[in-house]
Amino acid sequence: MSAVHPMWLPDDVFRPLGRRAVRVDADASGDPVLATVRDEVAAAVTRFGGTLAGPDDRADLVLTVEPADGPDTHTVARSAGTTTVRATGARALLHGLHDVVRLGERAFADDLAERHVAPVNELRMLDHWDNVDVHPVMGQVERGYAGGSIFYADGRVRDDLSRVAQYARLLGSVGINAVGLNNVNVHRTEARLLTDGLPDVARLAALFRPHGIRVFLSVSFAAPITVGGLPTSDPLDPDVQAWWAQRAADVYAVVPDFGGFVVKADSEGQPGPFAYGRDHADGANLLARALRPFGGTVFWRAFVYDHRQDWRDRSTDRARAAFDHFSPLDGRFDDNVVLQVKYGPMDFQAREPVSPVIAAMPRTRLAVELQVTQEYTGQQRHAVWLGPQWSQILRFPLWGEGGRTVADVAAGLGDRPGADPGTDPGTAPGAGPGAGAPRRAGLVAVSNVGDDAFWTGHPLAQANLYTFARLAWDPEADPLALLDEWVTLTFPSADDEVRAALHAILDDSWRTYEDYTAPLGVGFMVRPGHHYGPDVDGYEYTPWGTYHFADRDGIGVDRTRATGTGFTGQYPAPWRDVYEDLATCPDDLLLFFHHVPWSHVLHSGVSVAQHVYDTHADGAARTEANAARWARVAGRVPDDLHGRVTERLAEQVRSAHEWSDQLRSYVHRHSGIPDARGRTIH
Numbered sequence: 001m002s003a004v005h006p007m008w009l010p011d012d013v014f015r016p017l018g019r020r021a022v023r024v025d026a027d028a029s030g031d032p033v034l035a036t037v038r039d040e041v042a043a044a045v046t047r048f049g050g051t052l053a054g055p056d057d058r059a060d061l062v063l064t065v066e067p068a069d070g071p072d073t074h075t076v077a078r079s080a081g082t083t084t085v086r087a088t089g090a091r092a093l094l095h096g097l098h099d100v101v102r103l104g105e106r107a108f109a110d111d112l113a114e115r116h117v118a119p120v121n122e123l124r125m126l127d128h129w130d131n132v133d134v135h136p137v138m139g140q141v142e143r144g145y146a147g148g149s150i151f152y153a154d155g156r157v158r159d160d161l162s163r164v165a166q167y168a169r170l171l172g173s174v175g176i177n178a179v180g181l182n183n184v185n186v187h188r189t190e191a192r193l194l195t196d197g198l199p200d201v202a203r204l205a206a207l208f209r210p211h212g213i214r215v216f217l218s219v220s221f222a223a224p225i226t227v228g229g230l231p232t233s234d235p236l237d238p239d240v241q242a243w244w245a246q247r248a249a250d251v252y253a254v255v256p257d258f259g260g261f262v263v264k265a266d267s268e269g270q271p272g273p274f275a276y277g278r279d280h281a282d283g284a285n286l287l288a289r290a291l292r293p294f295g296g297t298v299f300w301r302a303f304v305y306d307h308r309q310d311w312r313d314r315s316t317d318r319a320r321a322a323f324d325h326f327s328p329l330d331g332r333f334d335d336n337v338v339l340q341v342k343y344g345p346m347d348f349q350a351r352e353p354v355s356p357v358i359a360a361m362p363r364t365r366l367a368v369e370l371q372v373t374q375e376y377t378g379q380q381r382h383a384v385w386l387g388p389q390w391s392q393i394l395r396f397p398l399w400g401e402g403g404r405t406v407a408d409v410a411a412g413l414g415d416r417p418g419a420d421p422g423t424d425p426g427t428a429p430g431a432g433p434g435a436g437a438p439r440r441a442g443l444v445a446v447s448n449v450g451d452d453a454f455w456t457g458h459p460l461a462q463a464n465l466y467t468f469a470r471l472a473w474d475p476e477a478d479p480l481a482l483l484d485e486w487v488t489l490t491f492p493s494a495d496d497e498v499r500a501a502l503h504a505i506l507d508d509s510w511r512t513y514e515d516y517t518a519p520l521g522v523g524f525m526v527r528p529g530h531h532y533g534p535d536v537d538g539y540e541y542t543p544w545g546t547y548h549f550a551d552r553d554g555i556g557v558d559r560t561r562a563t564g565t566g567f568t569g570q571y572p573a574p575w576r577d578v579y580e581d582l583a584t585c586p587d588d589l590l591l592f593f594h595h596v597p598w599s600h601v602l603h604s605g606v607s608v609a610q611h612v613y614d615t616h617a618d619g620a621a622r623t624e625a626n627a628a629r630w631a632r633v634a635g636r637v638p639d640d641l642h643g644r645v646t647e648r649l650a651e652q653v654r655s656a657h658e659w660s661d662q663l664r665s666y667v668h669r670h671s672g673i674p675d676a677r678g679r680t681i682h
């Protein structure tokens with residue numbers, strides 16, 4: 001395999017545009033994003049026989065900028081045989097160009113309906129957990145399943161950054177506008193990106209800039225000590241404040257459009273403000289004030305918990321940690337701080353409830369963090385398309401049906417309950433009026449790319465990167481329509497059989513994965529450390545047994561207020577009561593919230609034990625059907641891609657059976673309940 005796969009931008013997708021007369025009515029001199037638009041159009045017409053129309057020539061497509069304040073917006077309209085894209089600025093024109101690319105021939109149909117397009121989220125970000133050095137345990141890309149870093153090799157920024165240029169083009173085409181360049185676990189070498197590494201950061205920024213993307217650095221809270229030689233990194237120390245202010249000035253001197261910092265503090269060994277008796281608002285505001293003169297933003301992660309203590313005691317339920325730490329700080333963060341909250345209270349499990357923190361901070365800008373890299377969802381060896389999961393999370397109505405959703409909070413849309421100081425965020429009704437100003441932020445995800453020829457290890461994992469970017473643009477978009485869009489772009493010459501096979505494998509793949517892995521929201525049955533494959537009891541032994549408290553009588557974590565950890569009380573109504581009550585708690589989250597007997601009958605009508613027998617047998621069987629389906633399209637997609645997917649699907653079949661066998665056997669041995677469908681359990 002030599003050539004790098006083009007992901008969703010193979011040359012062919014430019015054919016409808018490239019065979020026509022196209023005019024770019026914008027002076028590209030001095031604006032790198034406009035230059036990108038002009039270069040894309042020029043390359044397309046050269047390749048497919050169209051023309052670059054001059055100012056007085058008739059054109060099939062006109063791309064023009066009509067400056068306006070406000071968010072990037074474009075319209076696409078068809079009249080008198082010409083399609084016109086009007087954009088409010090350079091970035092909007094680039095988005096408009098790719099809107100036309102996605103429309104294909106439809107962009108030139110006389111009945112094209114006029115389109116007004118603007119992103120819902122202001123910030124659409126991908127974080128990279130890339131280490132500059134190869135970490136002895138985590139490798140080069142922490143939780144990376146697609147080879148080495150595209151940014152770094154041999155302990156420094158690569159000399160050849162051609163992959164980064166391709167990546168920036170891909171991301172710009174789907175509206176990503178921010179990229180974090182290094183791991184949130186900041187080691188010594190990455191910490192130096194902020195000092196000696198700045199010329200290299202500037203090289204990377206120069207590759208993202210033409211695609212409308214700003215770069216961010218993850219920084220260590222202890223950098224004033226480890227890099228700066230100060231005796232402290234106390235956020236209230238004037239020398240520490242001056243040190244950060246100087247670092248910000250240095251970065252902006254070489255990267256004038258630098259985005260800002262990403263920070264993981266007081267979590268999993270990373271230093272933070274707790275060491276000085278300060279809180280996370282003190283910590284975040286320290287960096288925010290250093291960045292403020294230059295227009296920079298701090299993404300402060302809410303993934304804060306004590307990894308040495310949790311689950312060993314019912315009073316230290318890890319799910320509670322982010323809310324307990326952060327909700328008291330609402331209103332204390334500067335307005336160039338964005339609190340970055342993982343979608344669930346645990347850690348990117350295939351099934352979790354949404355994090356109650358998202359509903360609890362009405363006076364804070366808040367970005368929701370998703371995980372495109374498949375740490376807990378098959379590590380890009382399993383075909384698991386996460387679009388439906390993300391869509392479900394984003395559409396979740398935090399204050400009940402009809403009220404504001406997770407996506408609304410991230411986008412800063414509408415008033416959030418409690419935005420008016422003095423209103424109790426836990427009880428105010430969702431659709432009611434509030435007094436808070438919109439707090440626009442957006443979505444962040446951990447990227448899944450590496451230097452692999454297919455970018456993502458499993459070629460079909462490209463669909464996750466694409467879907468995340470498109471949902472970050474419009475969280476209400478139908479994920480299946482986005483998947484279909486990805487199929488059309490990525491496989492432009494695919495016949496119906498190939499399209500059907502891709503849909504058959506991917507459409508329900510999240511559910512399939514959930515079916516053969518940890519059941520009913522219980523989470524964390526992966527092998528500790530690397531998080532691949534089943535180890536039902538492997539995670540975190542507590543004095544009572546495993547963290548999921550399985551024994552011969554039952555399974556699940558009691559997180560009720562009545563008898564458990566009280567976590568249900570972190571939700572606003574109605575969810576605090578819906579989750580509290582066994583009668584109303586949804587099946588797919590049952591074991592997250594309740595400890596129940598194996599014989600407990602689900603809303604679906606079967607017992608917990610029988611549910612495990614059924615879903616695991618069926619889920620594993622579906623992976624076999626997928627492998628067979630893919631075998632039938634051999635010769636209809638490129639051989640190298642077909643081969644890679646075949647190899648991954650085979651591993652998925654093996655692994656799914658391993659999961660299924662272990663889970664069914666575990667439940668059978670503990671519960672003694674026979675499988676009502678009479679299947680053999682080993």
Ligand code: GCV
Binds near residue numbers: 129185347
């Ligand atoms: C970058 C999980 C992962 C860690 C990751 C952490 C985080 O715990 O296993 O590898 O660290 O999340 O999001 O910071």
